[in-house]
Amino acid sequence: MISVEGARFGTVDVAGSSADGGRVAYASYGPEDAPAVMVLGGISAHRFVCGDEDGTPGWWPGVVGPGAPLDPRTYRIIGVDYIGGAGASSVSLHGPEASVVTTDNQADAAKAVLDHLGIEKLHAWVGASYGGMVGLVFGARHSDRLARLLVFCAAHRSHPMATGLRGLQRRIVELAVDAGRELEGLALARQLAMTTYSTPEEFEKRFVSIPTWEEGSPHFAVEKYLKVQGERFIQCFDGRAFAVLSESLDLHDVDPALIRMPTTVVSVDSDTLVPPWLVAEMARRLPGTGRTIRVTSNFGHDAFLKERTVVGRVIRHVLAEEIPG
Numbered sequence: 560m561i562s563v564e565g566a567r568f569g570t571v572d573v574a575g576s577s578a579d580g581g582r583v584a585y586a587s588y589g590p591e592d593a594p595a596v597m598v599l600g601g602i603s604a605h606r607f608v609c610g611d612e613d614g615t616p617g618w619w620p621g622v623v624g625p626g627a628p629l630d631p632r633t634y635r636i637i638g639v640d641y642i643g644g645a646g647a648s649s650v651s652l653h654g655p656e657a658s659v660v661t662t663d664n665q666a667d668a669a670k671a672v673l674d675h676l677g678i679e680k681l682h683a684w685v686g687a688s689y690g691g692m693v694g695l696v697f698g699a700r701h702s703d704r705l706a707r708l709l710v711f712c713a714a715h716r717s718h719p720m721a722t723g724l725r726g727l728q729r730r731i732v733e734l735a736v737d738a739g740r741e742l743e744g745l746a747l748a749r750q751l752a753m754t755t756y757s758t759p760e761e762f763e764k765r766f767v768s769i770p771t772w773e774e775g776s777p778h779f780a781v782e783k784y785l786k787v788q789g790e791r792f793i794q795c796f797d798g799r800a801f802a803v804l805s806e807s808l809d810l811h812d813v814d815p816a817l818i819r820m821p822t823t824v825v826s827v828d829s830d831t832l833v834p835p836w837l838v839a840e841m842a843r844r845l846p847g848t849g850r851t852i853r854v855t856s857n858f859g860h861d862a863f864l865k866e867r868t869v870v871g872r873v874i875r876h877v878l879a880e881e882i883p884g
Contacts, residue, residue, distance in 0.1 A: 565589050565635075568611070570647065571675040573668045583668040584640040584647035586611070587676060589631035594682030596634045596878070597669060597697075598623055599690025600863075602804040603796065605646050608638035619687075621867040628871040629685065634878070637676070641689070642668050643803035645796045660803050662689075662811045666697040673704060680704055683878050687711040687863040688833075689804070691824075692811045699817035708822040709877045711863040711870065712833050715813050715841040721832045722809040724755055729805055732798045741798045746789030748801065753788045758829045758859040815844035822849045823877050825870075827862040829855075 567587040586606040598608045604618045609631050623629040629636060640646025643660035648668070650660055673681065684705055686694035691713025698708045728748035735744020762781060770777035822845055826838035835853055842851045854869055856862040863870055 565591060565631075566609070568606075569675075571671050573642065573650075573664075573671045581642050581650035581668070582648060583642055583672055585672045585676075586638045587635060588637075589633070589635040591635060591676075593633065593635040594878075595637060595673075595676075595678045595680075596629060597637050597639075597673075597681055597684045597686075597694070598629060599638065599669075599684075599686045599693055601688040601690065602641065602644065602801075602808070603792065604638075604690065606638040606640045609636055619864070622871055622874065628874040628878075634682065635678075637672065637678075639669055639672055641665055641804060643800065643807065645800040658803060659810070660807050662692050662696045662807060662813070663700065665693040665807075666700050669693065669697055670701050670704060680706060683707045683709060685709045685711075685874060685878075686713065688713055688860065689808060692808070692813075695815075695818060696811075696813045698820055698822065699813050699815075702817070702819050705820050706882060707877060707880070708818065708820055709825075709874065710822070711825045712827060712830055712860055713824075714833050714837045715811075715815050715844070716837075717809050717811055718832065718834060718837055721755070724751070725805045725809055728752055729802050732801060736798055742793045745796065745798050745801060746786075746793050749792040749796075750785040750789045753785055755832055756859060756861040758831075758857050760829070760857040761859065764857070815841050815849070816846055819846055819848060821880075821882055823852065823873070824849065825852045825854060825863075825873060827854045827856050827859065827866075829857060830860045830862065832860045
């Protein structure tokens with residue numbers, strides 16, 4: 560249960576973009592006159608970044624919440640459900656690309672929420688993974704609405720290897736749908752995805768290689784872990800939403816030269832989905848306003864979720880900085 564004063568939930572129409580006719584669901588926490596911060600995560604993240612009345616927990620514990628670096632008593636925290644995803648947002652695209660949702664669409668949806676809430680300019684955008692991609696596009700498309708941008712584990716484009724892996728995941732779901740076993744296929748796709756979020760070093764430390772035997776069959780700890788992750792995912796996602804947002808990751812493309820506000824991009828040395836060299840490539844093209852921070856971690860892409868101390872330290876520093884002019 561949430562106990563943050565000023566918690567507010569709602570939906571707003573998305574107009575004036577290629578997502579015209581859709582609606583985006585949002586959550587806002589904290590004082591309305593506090594510095595506003597948009598907080599978005601991966602494709603499975605949701606708008607309830609500080610939780611909701613029904614007991615849904617926030618997806619970034621230790622980073623967002625009372626007493627955390629992103630404290631709704633200090634900042635006005637805003638989250639959204641991605642259009643095309645499994646949350647309460649909806650999208651009504653028209654024509655031959657009716658199933659395509661881009662990070663441009665998501666950025667415009669976020670702007671619609673700011674317009675609805677009467678927020679002229681965000682104090683900051685804090686985005687991780689897909690939320691970082693959307694933040695980069697927002698910075699390029701709506702620079703007058705953002706004072707500073709902080710991005711974890713995201714770049715200006717997708718790496719071809721990441722695109723290939725996600726393409727395999729989508730194909731698994733497609734074949735499962737054709738066989739009438741959509742949820743099984745979606746669970747398998749999620750299990751495969753989970754192996755790309757981590758590193759061999761973490762799995763080596765976390766799981767034993769020796770199996771347990773049940774009824775004459777070997778069972779491995781890592782298999783059990785991945786199965787549980789797949790089962791959890793299908794409780795809140797469906798094949799359509801997964802395909803739309805997975806493809807959106809691969810369609811992402813933004814010109815860093817258009818991002819003119821102070822921008823901090825954080826990479827992880829072991830992240831194979833968004834490798835540090837790709838983040839550095841983007842940072843070199845930022846127009847003199849960018850800087851990079853490289854984090855050492857065995858958690859790979861998921862370091863933004865698991866390295867809470869260093870993530871929190873970066874957030875506190877960036878949000879407290881004075882911006883010249």
